[in-house]
Amino acid sequence: MNKSRPTPTFKGFWAFCLLLIALAPLTQASQTIKIITIDAPPWVSRSPDTGELHGAFVDVVDELANRTDYAFEITLSPFARVGRELELGVQDCTILAPLPPSLTTMGELILKQPLGVIGHSNLALTSDSDLAGKRISVLRGAALATKLGANTNLNMVFDKDYATGLRKLARGRVDAVAGAIPTLQYIARGAGVEAYLGAPLVLAYIPLNFQCSKKSNHLDAMGPINQAIKSMHDDGVINDIKLRHGF
Incomplete structure (x- = not known):
C-alpha cells in the first residue's frame, strides 16, 4: 500500500519564509567594494610599525561599513595610478577630488580639504x-x-x-x-x-567626494552609500572626524 506524502504545514512554510528573510542581508554584506585613495596623512596613512591604516579616510570607510552592511577593501596608491585603476575597473570607488565625469559617477561630498x-x-x-x-x-x-x-x-x-x-x-x-x-x-x-x-x-x-568607476560592478551600491554619507553629515559624524584629524 502506497503511503501518501505528508502535506506541508503552514508552520513549516512560515519557518522557511523567516529563514529567507534572515539570510537576505547576507546577500548585500557579501559584496566587497574595492576602494582606492592616496597615502596622505592625516587623510590616510599606513603605520610603519603595525602596517595598519589610520586617518580620516579610514574612519569614514569604517562608518560606511557600519551603516550599509557593505564590506570595503582599501588600497593606497600614488595619485597617477588611481585614475588608471578606476578606468580599468580594477578598483570600484574612491574618495578624492572630483575625477573626470567620463571616468567616475559622482557621489556625495565627504569634506573639503x-x-x-x-x-x-x-x-x-x-x-x-x-x-x-x-x-x-x-x-x-x-x-x-x-x-x-x-x-x-x-x-x-x-x-x-x-x-x-x-x-x-x-x-x-x-x-x-x-x-x-x-x-x-x-x-x-x-x-x-x-x-x-x-x-x-x-x-x-578642494572637495573630496565619494565616486565610483563607471566600469564597477557595484554602481548599485552608490544609492545606499550616498544615503549613509548624508546621514553621517546630519548626525555630526563627519564633523567629528574632521575635528579629530585636523581638517
Whole structure:
C-alpha cells in the first residue's frame, strides 16, 4: 500500500519564509567594494610599525561599513595610478577630488580639504600679496604649484615631498611651504618642526567626494552609500572626524 506524502504545514512554510528573510542581508554584506585613495596623512596613512591604516579616510570607510552592511577593501596608491585603476575597473570607488565625469559617477561630498601656504612662525601671511618675493617650497606638478606659478613675483623652490620643504623651512632655507594644509601640519608634528610653522594662509578648498568607476560592478551600491554619507553629515559624524584629524 502506497503511503501518501505528508502535506506541508503552514508552520513549516512560515519557518522557511523567516529563514529567507534572515539570510537576505547576507546577500548585500557579501559584496566587497574595492576602494582606492592616496597615502596622505592625516587623510590616510599606513603605520610603519603595525602596517595598519589610520586617518580620516579610514574612519569614514569604517562608518560606511557600519551603516550599509557593505564590506570595503582599501588600497593606497600614488595619485597617477588611481585614475588608471578606476578606468580599468580594477578598483570600484574612491574618495578624492572630483575625477573626470567620463571616468567616475559622482557621489556625495565627504569634506573639503584646505590648500594654501604655511609660512615660518616669524612671517605673517594675511593675503597672497604677502607672498611676493618669498621663497616658497612647492611640490613639482601639484595643482597648487600651477596656481602659484601664475604669480611672477614668487620665488618657487620645487621639492620632491612635503617633509623636505618643512626641513628647509625650519633651517631658514625657504620662507614658506605650499600644499594641503592638514597634511603639512601632520608631517610637521611628526618631524618635530611644528614650532617653526606660522598660521596657514588658505588659498583654496578642494572637495573630496565619494565616486565610483563607471566600469564597477557595484554602481548599485552608490544609492545606499550616498544615503549613509548624508546621514553621517546630519548626525555630526563627519564633523567629528574632521575635528579629530585636523581638517
